[in-house]
Amino acid sequence: MHKVIFKTIALLSGAFLSLVLAAQPYPNKPISLVVPQAAGGTNDIVARLIAPAFGDAIGGSVVVENRPGAGGNIGTQSVARSTKDGYTLLLTINSAQAINPALYKNPGFDPVNDFVPLYYIGATPYVLVSPPGSPYKTLADVIAAAKKKPGELSYASAGNGTISHLLGAMLNTSAGVDMQHIPYKGVAPAINDVLGGQVPLAFASLPSALNYIKAGKLQAIAISSAKRSSAAPEIPTIAETYPDCVGEVWVALFAPNGTPPDVVKKIQLAMDKLMAKPDVREKLIAQGLDLNPVPPAKLSGLLKDELAKWAKIVRASGAQLD
Structure with a gap:
């Protein structure tokens, strides 16, 4: 009898705590900034440069988390399947988001339908x-x-x-x-x-x-x-020398599709704020990034254009992975 009572109290306490956390303004716990590649790559460098300023701008802590594997598919898939609450975000590059769907028979995610484009940071x-x-x-x-x-x-x-x-x-x-x-x-x-x-x-x-x-x-x-x-x-x-041989890597921030619109807006405003900081911009430019802005609505179009562009190049190269 006592065990049943204690279990009931624990369940009610857990439910109450969840309601309290949900009622608190976003963010009320650390935000995970997932980089689906190993340390040392472009998006990892960018993530570690912007994370402190992102935390300051949004009013919370931001933790960079590398989840490499399968050319970026593992980390990307994990964000697509994560809770849609704004606490797990994807900082990725076009090789994972725009090339993998053509390269892999089953990358494990849909780059268009599984994500909300949040912010284009730059290209290099x-x-x-x-x-x-x-x-x-x-x-x-x-x-x-x-x-x-x-x-x-x-x-x-x-x-x-x-x-x-x-x-x-x-x-x-x-x-x-x-x-x-x-x-x-x-x-x-x-x-x-x-x-x-x-x-x-x-x-x-x-x-x-x-x-x-x-x-x-x-x-x-x-x-x-x-x-x-x-x-x-x-x-x-x-x-x-060869005018048709052009290709750049761009870095952009995405959230799982279904993330609440008010959370999406808060993230975008925080990114606007941090990207306006001269010291952040100087650090990114010093790393070789071109910071020409692309609005979120146009980021979606850019992604679709890149999916079509790289699909042709992948087919021509004969590259294919399981």
Whole structure:
């Protein structure tokens, strides 16, 4: 009898606590900012730069949580299936959100219907790099070597189907060469093997490679944007030689579809506030991000355009993962 009473009291107490928490203004507990890639990549760098300012702006604590695996599918899927209360958000990149649906037979999420676009933060190019002392100092050097020995020159990427992989495939097509792709589980191990001389070249996002370039530990050959980056204007673009070879990584914030509209609005206002801070903007720009704003309504359209664009490139590359 006493056990039944105690159990009933515990259930009622739990229910009461849930009602009290629900009645409190958002946020009343830590917000998890999920990065579906390993540490060291573009969105991880961005997440750790903005998290403190995001917490200040929204009036709560924000914790960055890396959930890597399956090219970003595991972390993305976990957010899609999370409670739709604004306490689990996705800070992702277009390689996961716009490429994986074409690359994987079943990525485990619907990029359009499972998420609410919250905020576009910025975009950055990839950079083709080589180690110091390498004979590959310019894009002309790379292409000449690739033509001289077809199929022998290799480049590293952050993984199968990532933009860093597909940019190599695009360059192969544009230049009429056959460089071999070596996929890694993230950009950090790819860069490490270039630094160690295990692989001669790599495509890496500019934020992940810029400190190595500035320190003289990597040689920057060319970047993948349509125009030169303000963070490193001395690096030529691939498009200066091959105009159709362009691809950037953008970083954006999403919530699970079904998140209350008032919570969505509060998050967006907090992001407006933190992105207006000069110190935050300076840090992001210094990492190589272009901060041109894209309103939430247009972010949805951008995502749909990117899904169509990259689906064609994935098909042309022949890449497919289970």
